[in-house]
Amino acid sequence: MSTSERKTRKEISAARSSLVFSDFAKRIVGQSMFRILGAAQDLERQGKDLIHFEIGDTHLEMPSEVKKSAIAALKAGHTHYGSSYGEHTLRVAIQKAVKEDFKFTPDLSQIVVTSGANPLIYYVLAVLVNSGEEVILTDPAFVTYNAVLDMLKIKGVRVPITHTNNFRFDPAEVEKRITSKTRLIVINSPSNPTGSVYPKSDIIKIYALAKKHNVFILSDEIYSRLVYEGAHFSPGTLDSCRERVIVTNGFSKPFAMTGWRVGYAIGPEQIIEKIALLSQTIVSCVPPFLQDACVTALERRHEFSARYLREYARLRQIVLRELGKVEKFEFSKPSGAFYLFIDVSKTGMDGDQFAEYAMQKHGVVVCPGSGFGPGGKKYIRICYANTSQKLLEGCRRLARAAAKAL
Ligand SMILES: Cc1ncc(COP(=O)(O)O)c(C=O)c1O
Numbered sequence: 119m120s121t122s123e124r125k126t127r128k129e130i131s132a133a134r135s136s137l138v139f140s141d142f143a144k145r146i147v148g149q150s151m152f153r154i155l156g157a158a159q160d161l162e163r164q165g166k167d168l169i170h171f172e173i174g175d176t177h178l179e180m181p182s183e184v185k186k187s188a189i190a191a192l193k194a195g196h197t198h199y200g201s202s203y204g205e206h207t208l209r210v211a212i213q214k215a216v217k218e219d220f221k222f223t224p225d226l227s228q229i230v231v232t233s234g235a236n237p238l239i240y241y242v243l244a245v246l247v248n249s250g251e252e253v254i255l256t257d258p259a260f261v262t263y264n265a266v267l268d269m270l271k272i273k274g275v276r277v278p279i280t281h282t283n284n285f286r287f288d289p290a291e292v293e294k295r296i297t298s299k300t301r302l303i304v305i306n307s308p309s310n311p312t313g314s315v316y317p318k319s320d321i322i323k324i325y326a327l328a329k330k331h332n333v334f335i336l337s338d339e340i341y342s343r344l345v346y347e348g349a350h351f352s353p354g355t356l357d358s359c360r361e362r363v364i365v366t367n368g369f370s371k372p373f374a375m376t377g378w379r380v381g382y383a384i385g386p387e388q389i390i391e392k393i394a395l396l397s398q399t400i401v402s403c404v405p406p407f408l409q410d411a412c413v414t415a416l417e418r419r420h421e422f423s424a425r426y427l428r429e430y431a432r433l434r435q436i437v438l439r440e441l442g443k444v445e446k447f448e449f450s451k452p453s454g455a456f457y458l459f460i461d462v463s464k465t466g467m468d469g470d471q472f473a474e475y476a477m478q479k480h481g482v483v484v485c486p487g488s489g490f491g492p493g494g495k496k497y498i499r500i501c502y503a504n505t506s507q508k509l510l511e512g513c514r515r516l517a518r519a520a521a522k523a524l
Contacts, residue, residue, distance in 0.1 A: 145269045149261050150489030154473070158483045169504075169512035172483045174310060174457070176503035178374045178429060181422045184415045191410035200406040202398035203390075204231025204382065208409040211416045212382055222358040227387045230394045231409060233401050235340045235368035235381035238393070240266045242336050242364050242383070245392040247272050247301045254295050255304040256287050258311055258459075258490030258497070260338070263304060275300070278493045281450040281461055285314035289323035296327065302334040303327075305353060308341040311490050311499040312459045313452020318351035325353045328362055335363045340381075341455040343372035343423040346431050348453050359384045371455075372423045373415045380404055380412050430456050430502075433509055437502040440513035446520040456503040459487065463496040465523035473498055475519060482515040 154172045162168055203209065209229045217223040232238050239262045247253060249271035255263055257276030267274040275295045279285040292303060303324060307316035328335050335353050342350045354365040368381030383393060397403075415422060437458055441447055446464040462472040469486040476482045476498075485501075487494030500516075502509055 142269065145271070147265050147268065149265065151261070151485050154477075154483060154485060158477060161477070167481050168477065169482045169508050169515060171500035171502070171504065171512055172485045174371075174501050174503075175376050176374045176426070176456070177505050177508075178426060178503070180374045180378075181415065181418070181425075183418065184373065184375070184411050184422075187414040188407055188411035191407035196406040196410055198406065200403045200409070202230075202403050203394045204229065204404060205406050205409040207413050208382075208416075211413045212384070215416050215419060216354075216384060220352055220355050222355060224359055224384050225387065228359055228390055229382060229384050230390045230397065231380065231382045231404050232393070232397050233381070233404050234370060234379040235338065235366045236262055237397070237400075238366040238381055238383050239263060239336075239338070240269075241393045241396050242366070242385075242389075243267070243270055243272060243302070245389060245396060246334055250299070251301045252297060252299040253302045253304060254292055254300060256285070256306070256309070256312075257492060258487055258494035259304065260306060260310045261489050263306075264491055273299070274491075276491060276493065279312065279314075280493075281312075281448060281459065281497075284450045285309065285312035285459070287314075287316055287320060287324070289320055289327060292324055293327055296331050296333070300331060300333050302336055304336050304338065306338040307350065308345060308452075308454025310341065310455055311457050311485070311487065311494070311497075312450075313455045313457045314450070315345055315348045315350060315453040317348070321351050321353050322356070325356045325363070333362070337363055337365045339365055339367045340371050342367065343419070344427060344430060344456060345454040346427075346434060346452075350454070354384060360386055362386070364389060369412055369415055372419070372426065374426060375412075375415065378408055378412075380408055433502050433504070433506065436506060436509055437500070437513060440510065441516065444517045444520050446523070447516075456501055458500050458502060459494075459497050460500065461496050462498055462520070465520050467523055468495050469498045470495070472519070472523065475523065476516060479522075480515045480519040482512045482519065484516070 151172050209226050212229050243266050252273045252275045254275045256279045277291045337353050354363045357363050364385035366383045369375040448461040473484050473486040485499040487497030
């Protein structure tokens with residue numbers, strides 16, 4: 119092959135590689151914690167001993183009763199395609215749970231079951247917001263929000279929140295940011311990454327603003343059963359999810375069923391229909407035998423979630439006690455979820471630098487706060503749903519890292 123031919127091939131392949139991805143694909147970034155997990159696993163393969171605090175998962179097993187229901191459903195042959203709205207039995211169970219817990223009864227046409235709550239962030243934003251329009255959310259906020267906004271070219275209008283103010287999502291700050299382009303406000307209480315639980319009075323004010331300016335509310339309630347102090351309040355109760363509130367929830371966090379990938383949304387009928395069609399287009403349906411077992415989880419939700427809440431409350435005490443001794447760490451006490459969001463600036467590092475240093479030099483893996491938005495840069499997030507032993511050891515390593523920093 120002549121030099122000129124080789125060059126031509128090289129040029130063609132360079133041209134191809136720049137053509138490989140669509141503009142949409144170029145905006146896909148994923149979830150930062152999975153990247154960190156990948157880097158940590160590489161180190162572990164090289165023999166490094168690490169304690170993992172980065173992923174929002176739990177060391178606890180899911181309820182065995184739910185597993186038994188899944189096995190029975192498998193044996194009964196519930197292994198075929200099903201409705202893209204979700205199985206009728208599960209939607210009825212969701213309807214009943216909403217009626218009992220929130221005192222309003224959504225129609226079945228207001229309920230859709232999806233493959234976890236995470237895709238719902240994409241589904242809801244994709245069906246309601248055009249590129250160039252605006253969504254108001256906290257800064258920091260759960261990583262998927264920022265990732266989906268970028269992917270869909272929606273402008274995220276961020277309300278900075280800080281530990282010095284208990285990460286309050288202040289309605290007055292929301293109001294200042296509403297424009298003619300605002301389409302939706304995200305409420306995530308209890309919040310990931312901060313663990314803060316928003317007061318009912320603030321949620322009512324944000325709802326009133328949404329109503330006044332005719333914008334939607336996406337209320338991500340995946341941690342609603344993990345509240346230690348105060349009470350969870352759903353804006354869905356204010357309009358029965360009939361007008362502007364879309365509530366999302368799922369089985370991952372309250373029942374330690376993260377790998378099941380089952381979530382659901384309750385919202386205005388027409389929006390739910392579009393979400394079901396989008397879900398149909400992408401995943402067709404959620405495995406029916408999993409949904410059958412989720413009925414058991416919902417029927418016994420109070421009993422099951424109380425088990426997990428008790429254990430997380432105990433672990434929360436440990437982490438607050440141990441990391442409370444670290445002078446260079448600043449945080450506010452989280453009232454819900456299973457995270458601690460720590461300002462590490464007194465170590466002389468930002469969250470990215472500290473996370474890298476803690477992993478490489480002290481064997482503890484945490485999430486840098488920058489993954490949750492620019493306002494998270496000076497923070498790290500740790501997930502404390504871990505065994506007491508690992509939690510204590512991880513806290514010791516974090517304390518050593520803070521002490522040796524600078
Ligand atoms: C705020 C928030 N919303 C949604 C999700 C997604 O949960 P699921 O496992 O149901 O997809 C998570 C998971 O970490 C989360 O923290």
